[in-house]
Amino acid sequence: MTVESDPVVPGVIPAESLRMPGGRTLRFEGRHHGSGVSFFLVTNDPGQGPGLHRHPYTETWSVLDGEATIRMGEDEVVARVGDTTVVPPDTWHAFTNTGTGDLRMICIHASPVMIQEDACDAG
Numbered sequence: 657m658t659v660e661s662d663p664v665v666p667g668v669i670p671a672e673s674l675r676m677p678g679g680r681t682l683r684f685e686g687r688h689h690g691s692g693v694s695f696f697l698v699t700n701d702p703g704q705g706p707g708l709h710r711h712p713y714t715e716t717w718s719v720l721d722g723e724a725t726i727r728m729g730e731d732e733v734v735a736r737v738g739d740t741t742v743v744p745p746d747t748w749h750a751f752t753n754t755g756t757g758d759l760r761m762i763c764i765h766a767s768p769v770m771i772q773e774d775a776c777d778a779g
Contacts, residue, residue: 686768694765704759705752708775713766715743720762723755735761748775 669689674682680699686692708727717726718740726733726741728749735741736755743749753759 683770685770692768694767694770696763696765698759698761698763700753700759700761702753702756702759706750708748708750709772710746710748710775711743711765711767711773712771713745715749715766716764717741717743717751718762718764720760722753722757722759722761724751724759724761725754726751 669684671682674684674697676683682697684691684695684697686694705724717724717735719735719737721737724735726735726743726749728741728743729747733741734754751761
């Protein structure tokens, strides 16, 4: 797969330019910055998290603050500060902030372009 990238401009990418509308989460898509990876820097309130979805590449999560209950296929695990979880390609997964405060987590996509299939679209 060939992905055309935008010209790379050295420097800092301001957080506000990555912020998702109406939220606190940042979305970095690597192809726009000459990077081979993409990521979400998640900040979620208790009870928040994405619905069931999958990607054709691995996704690696590292919890920076709080607690996440993570569903990967039929398995469910709890990850806390400092824990890392790797989701294999094409595995249905989701997470929820099950802690009492903010969940801060980086979700690294092993791709310069984010590709996602939501379970509600797969039906």
